[in-house]
Amino acid sequence: MLRRSAGRPLSPISGRRPASRRSTARRLWAVAPLAGALLCPLAGLAQEEGVAQDESAQPAVGAEPTDAPNPLAVEPGSPEEFVSAAARLRRIGRPGLARQYLKTLLDAQPTDDALLEARDALGPAVFFELATDPQLRPEGQTLQTRVREALVARGADPDRLDGLIDALIAGPRERDAARAALTGLAGNATPRLVERLIASADPVDGNQQLNGAIARLLGELREASVPPLTAALRARQAPDTGRGSVAAALGGTGTQAALDALLGPAFARDEAPAVQLAARSALSRLTGGDSLRGLSDVAADRLRKRAETLLSTAPVSSETVAPEPLYQYDAAENRLIPTALPPAVADRFRAAVAASAAAAIAPNRENLRALELTAALGYEAALAGRGRFLERGEGTVHRAALSAGPNRVLHALDRALDLDAPDAASAALQVLLAAPSPDLLQPIAEGQSPVVRALSSPAPEVRFLAALLAARSNPGPTFADGAEVVDVFAGALVDAPGGRAVVIDPSPERGTQMAGLLQGFGYRVSLAIDAREGFEQVAAGAGADLVAVHANVTDLPVSQLAANLRADARTRPTALLLYGDDRLAAPLTRIAERAGEAAFTPFPVAPETLERRLAPLRAVATPLPDxxxxxxxxxxxxxxxxxxxxxxxxxxxxxxxxxxxxxxxxxxxxxxxxxxxxxxxxxxxxxxxxxxxxxxxxxxxxxxxxxxxxxxxxxxxxxxxxxxxxxxxxxxxxxxxxxxxxxxxxxxxxxxxxxxxxxxxxxxxxxx
Structure with missing residues (x-):
């Protein structure tokens, strides 16, 4: 359920730019600093071609004579004329002079607009020929790279792309050039290629030859083709003929992502027969046989595992990994709309798509229905932001979850807790809070009540919502977990902006010193003198964002305490700071590395040093917003x-x-x-x-x-x-x-x- 973003409508397929644009390019070119290079393109030609300067030396085989006249009647003055001149000189066997013209052009550093105007006027085949001729290297290759970069910088204009796509069924010369240009553009060209693929599949106005050429090229582009093809295949409102062509193109990419995208259409019971047949054929091509054909349970389980993996995997920071592009397909305009999502939200979206496809394949499997709701709630919660209210009203996931009934929402909450997906768990609890009742606190199947389980979640926002639901459900005097509900509320009363920290140190004086330093970073600090008391404080109520443990902690060795903190679901995400004498740096650092999300600092420590040691922990264990x-x-x-x-x-x-x-x-x-x-x-x-x-x-x-x-x-x-x-x-x-x-x-x-x-x-x- 991607949000629709505005974008300019599809451009009609057009031909060459009008002459007025080319004259504009000439004006842009006219200001380029060509200086005297234009006056004498033959200067330095002998040195460029390696011709001997000695009068008695004989010219090498294939070399141009130094006294050969320039066959051009008029010197070129614009990028279009320079490229045309180089192409003509190449055809008449004057590669040295052609290279010199190309070098002059490149040295003048023409603008992107001027290069694109030249490409529009002459066609991409000319640039392709200059780039592939060994005698024109490296200038010919450099020129083609500059043109490709200009295309990318201009956002792969649909009019330009349409010209390249149309050339895929032109003569060999134009076809090879167009394929090379589109391959170089890769992900910048694939959305338009998919749009043209769907249009060319139309039984009345389409072009089957062009359809096949586009499908083959999309297959060769592999991973770059999968996101827009997947978006189009997922759009049920698109024409069946177009979706069938999309499925076939996905089969040609040879990627695992394409296989996952095809499973739903291949086995979903409500899929159109033509699309289902095309998807199954594409799957057979991908798998080299029919190992998945007809085995709907295998397909459903594969998608279930993918959804579970995406839900349970901690999101990667957008600062370190560029998000994979996502698209929404507008069937009315035959247009793919790019949608920018942070990596965490994009993963939840992919999980929701996979879970929905699994449920469509096996609609009678209740576990898949619960997973579908879990993933959808997780995606909506990720869109809203951590701890924020879901979007409500007609057509929202919140309304759909209410309509599904509390029993299914409880199962979705249970799955979210199993998968350690706090956003999905928070969303499920929000839905249940719309109608609290004692029945919600009863166990489901043979296990514990999911609401009671949520009271021990490592995520503070999940614990708080579970406590709210338990308190408002009027469970009666026999409710055994009321003390834990009170603990959660108590922790929320005094939670500091920087978060809560627990210092475990057998020396009250030293522990107080560390507490004072942590208070300087905004933490609300409580002290414990032994491991057991400290563990109880970290696990109780609203939990802790940081636990600082001295090397001489009593009751348990530091290594065992660190292992216990990571083993318990309530304390697993808590950042761990080990401190002690500098001589213990090596063993304490090893313990911290094994525990993960942990660090060592010597003590006594200066505030600025402690700040550096805490910085990576505070980046990972981010407290709730103020x-x-x-x-x-x-x-x-x-x-x-x-x-x-x-x-x-x-x-x-x-x-x-x-x-x-x-x-x-x-x-x-x-x-x-x-x-x-x-x-x-x-x-x-x-x-x-x-x-x-x-x-x-x-x-x-x-x-x-x-x-x-x-x-x-x-x-x-x-x-x-x-x-x-x-x-x-x-x-x-x-x-x-x-x-x-x-x-x-x-x-x-x-x-x-x-x-x-x-x-x-x-x-x-x-x-x-």
Whole structure:
């Protein structure tokens, strides 16, 4: 489902450029710095041809006499005239003089427009002959290269390409030149070749001779032909005759990509008979027999494996690998529209195409239907961007997934988790969030619930969406994974812009030093003194973006801890930084190399050195975008407040006490955080609420919520506050001026144990 991009309409097949364009080329040429070279093309001819300068020396066999007159009546003045002169001199046996004219032309550095005008006027065959004549090397070859580069620079203009394509069925001289030019253009010419291939297959207006010539050339171009041919074959709205010719051309490329593209049309049950026959014939040609013909399950499984591989493979950075071109075919205009997609999105698109073809071949196989939905959701999620909402509405994958029903979406989520495809898993969870229910938390088949599995995903966006779905599904008090849901929300409350880091170091002093350095890079850091505690912190809640481990970590050797981090799905993508004495650089570096996405740094370390060591890890383990983290923080606070109003047995909020106590200082979410703290029956929870009222003071609205929550907590659990905290709260009540907050503080003061609150002086008692 590629997005359609605008482009100029097809140009009609046209002939030679009008004379006005050629005269323009002459004007462009006229400004070129030819200097005196045009006046005497014979200068230096003897040296160029290797003719002896000694008067007594005899000329070599085939060499031109130095005193031979120039047969040209008029000296050339434009690129067209220079090329024409060189061609004429070649035909009359004057290669030396022809080379000199070509050299003069090249030295003048004519513009691309001037060269293309000359090519239009004289035809490509002339340039081909000059390039292939051994006596005109290297000038003839250089000239042809310059013309080819000019064609590419001009975007392979359809009018020029049409002239070359028409020449494929001309005389031998023009045909060879056209084939050479189109082969040199390769991928710049293949889209137009495919468009002309389809047009020439028309039973009324087509040309079978041209159709065959184009198909043969496309086959010779191999990999360059496959993307546009595949796009045209995939377009069901294209005419069957054209798609049949496309299938035949794919069979001539001899590539594995062509074989994959042909499997769907060859075996899909709803394919047109003519296209299916052509695709099967092309497959037989590719495989050297009929090893795949008729074996639809084999074809479906091959496409399934390709889709699974594309979904489970981490995308390659666009900075290191140029994306393979993709096209959308517009049947109404017989036009291939190039579509630029980042490599990650392009891989998801190819996965969706392969999975869809597999499901079309074997529509009764439920696993293929689930994979088709998984891949389609992954492609839509990749288009939207990491953690973003899918496009919704009529005709979208989101609507189609809703229509497919929750059971199929759950299976698609299960497949996405199996394949470690977080974008597809996030998309499936978004669809399920449209209608949450307790049934979604039940196991499917004999395994675990996919939603519960997603709570342990290595991708933070997947974990968060799974926690949202679990919280909104009202699972009841028997739900066993509520604590993990609370952990995910708790982590989202305090996630820093740079991400979360865990430092594991048996020395608190040294660990604090490393934590301070990491905080300088934007990380929110927590400390652990042994391997087991550190592993639990990395695996819990929203997870960690970085774990820094000292060489002397206790409980487990560093190598074993690194292996455990990579073995657990929750911690597998976490970047690993090993640090210690510089003398341990060699063994720790080997451990880091085996673990992958890891590095060693000596310690103590300067901030600039640590920054260099962290740079490759931060490039790979990219935290969520800041705006997405902010959205998750607000949503987490709201969900925790909603859980506080429900049955606490399913979702024990006490596990989030530390994060809630820290988050009460954030005025943006303090009101929801206060509601959650109010149902936790611990002195620490009541102290956090009291501190919000007497120390932190996040704002009137947040303080009103804190006062209300603390009042409910005291009434429910009794006062767990110290005497000093109670005194501070009563003092605050007597000083507050804002009416609503003052009333809430007075009610709180009356609820607290001890002496009654002092009434404000402006309050008058009614007469007795």
């Amino acid at each position: 705006d997405l983290k902010a959205d998750q923080k607000r949503a987490a606070a709201y969900e925790l407040a909603q859980l506080a109003a429900g049955d606490e047995r399913a979702f024990p909020l006490s596990g989030a006490l530390g994060e809630l106590s820290d988050a009460i200082a954030d005025p943006e979410i303090a009101a929801d955080v206060a509601s959650a703290l109010g149902v936790i029956a611990t002195p620490e929870a009541q102290k956090a609420l009291a501190d919000a009222l007497t120390v932190i003071r996040p704002g009137a609205e947040s303080e009103l919520a804190a006062a209300t929550a603390l009042t409910k907590s005291v009434r429910r659990f009794g006062s767990l506050l110290s005497v000093n905290a109670v005194s501070d709260l009563r003092r605050r009540a007597s000083e507050e001026q804002e009416p609503a907050l003052r009333d809430a503080l007075v009610v709180l003061s009356a609820t607290l144990p001890g002496a009654s609150a002092v009434l404000p002086v402006e309050v008058a008692l009614p007469p007795q």
